[in-house]
Amino acid sequence: MSKELVIRMSQPGAAAVLQAASVDLAPPGAGEVRVRHTAIGVNFADIYHRIGLYRLPQLPAVLGVEAAGVVEAFGGETAGDGVGGLEIGDRVVYAGLPAGAYATARNVAANRLLRIPAGVSDIQAAATLLRGITAHMLFQYVGRVRAGDTVLVQAAAGGLGQMLGQWGAGLGVRMIGTVGSTAKREMASSKGYQEAILYRQIDFVAEVLRLTAGRGVDFAVDGVGGETLEKTLQTVRPFGMAASVGQAASSQTEDNAVLPLSELGPFRSIALARPSVFRFMSDLSRYREGAAETLARLAAGLAVDVSLTLPLSEAAEAQRRLENGQTAGGVILLPA
Known part of the structure; x- marks a missing residue:
């Protein structure tokens, strides 16, 4: 003992x-x-x-x-x-x-x-493994993004946002993120995002549609939830996909409101995924696959x-x- x-x-x-x-x-x-x-x-x-x-x-x-x-x-x-x-x-x-x-x-x-590979610190490994496996799951199993696709990520300066920006840029994806301050916009820009939208100052739905010439993004990742998720769906092109991976907006209130899918109106021609990285990792082969991919990217220079x-x-x-x-x-x- x-x-x-x-x-x-x-x-x-x-x-x-x-x-x-x-x-x-x-x-x-x-x-x-x-x-x-x-x-x-x-x-x-x-x-x-x-x-x-x-x-x-x-x-x-x-x-x-x-x-x-x-x-x-x-x-x-x-x-x-x-x-x-x-x-x-x-x-x-x-x-x-x-x-x-x-x-x-x-x-x-x-x-x-x-x-942990040589050259990767314990702190960096502990800050990134779960997020890296999440990025692997989202890009390889959920959205299945390809070079040339456009992806929107909410909270681009956060830990997962930084991971997704670099991972997506490495795949040849056009990355668009939302951030809450100019400092966070600079951070997102250094982590693979070609555009970082100040959502407190600009209507991010209108800005995403402008940036994509009205088409919308191929894949959107939302970890905020609530009203932000409803708006995120409006940025996705017809027959594109959105993934809801968290509800940071309701973490203090415990209010996990149900999204009324029947009321989505013109946005009904998209797919909405609610993937769980813990369910994904419950399969040992998938867990080790995603972890190995994450550690390889960390060894190659990716960092949060x-x-x-x-x-x-x-x-x-x-x-x-x-x-x-x-x-x-x-x-x-x-x-x-």
């Missing part, structure tokens, strides 16, 4: 429900690896878990779905012999369920771990700006800032 610091919740609610605790971590079981965390990613999924929008199997629960660290021990009969080619001291990263990454160390199934790093003990503050739109790019917790 080892004593570890964790950040957990006993009931849904505001960020204050996140509390530090010292817990006993059992030795890893067969097929498991104990990972000593070095960097922990903070994602909107953590907020959705906290407020109850995404249900956790039981409470109290430790949050967190993404982290990087060092292999510290192996479990079961394979202890000391390596698992899946891993060795003690290897730098590794993982993403996905079950939650539990807000901890100084945890036991993880060996087949969920991937070595990390705008906030805080100690693990300040996880609640990290979530508050992410939830209130006070960050751009990745948010990382550092174990003490």
Whole structure:
């Protein structure tokens, strides 16, 4: 047994429900690896878990779905012999369920771990793996974009937005993003976006249609939800597609309103997807495929700006800032 610091919740609610605790971590079981965390990613999924929008199997629960660290021990009969080619001291990263990454160390199934390439920092790996797998899912399985397509991304300066901009530009896609400030517009422009629309100053629907000569985009990705999603649908060309991948606009209110598809009127000739990256990653082959593609792109120079790093003990503050739109790019917790 080892004593570890964790950040957990006993009931849904505001960020204050996140509390530090010292817990006993059992030795890893067969097929498991104990990972000593070095960097922990903070994602909107953590907020959705906290407020109850995404249900956790039981409470109290430790949050967190993404982290990087060092292999510290192996479990079961394979202890000391390596698992899946891993060795003690290897730098590794993982993403996905079950939650539990807000901890100084945890036991993880060996087949969920991937070595971090040389030249890629633990912080960058922990800030990008989940977003990279999401980008892979969206571009290869959902939208199936091709060179020459036009894609709109809401919140282009955020962590996922930065990942999608660079990934799409690498595929030869014309990337259009929405941002909330001139600083974020400059950031988006440096991350693969050919156009970044200041949505607070300009009607982004009219601007997208202007930029596409009235045609609309081939694929739109919306992680905001609510009224923004309804407007996003208006930017998609006939028989194009929109993907709803989150509801940041309702994270504080827990209001996840149903979109009235029967009332979409002239926009009914488009496809609307609601893909779940966690469902995508539940297939181990897809998970490892998307993770390998992400790490290869990171090794080749793709990067997400990390705008906030805080100690693990300040996880609640990290979530508050992410939830209130006070960050751009990745948010990382550092174990003490």
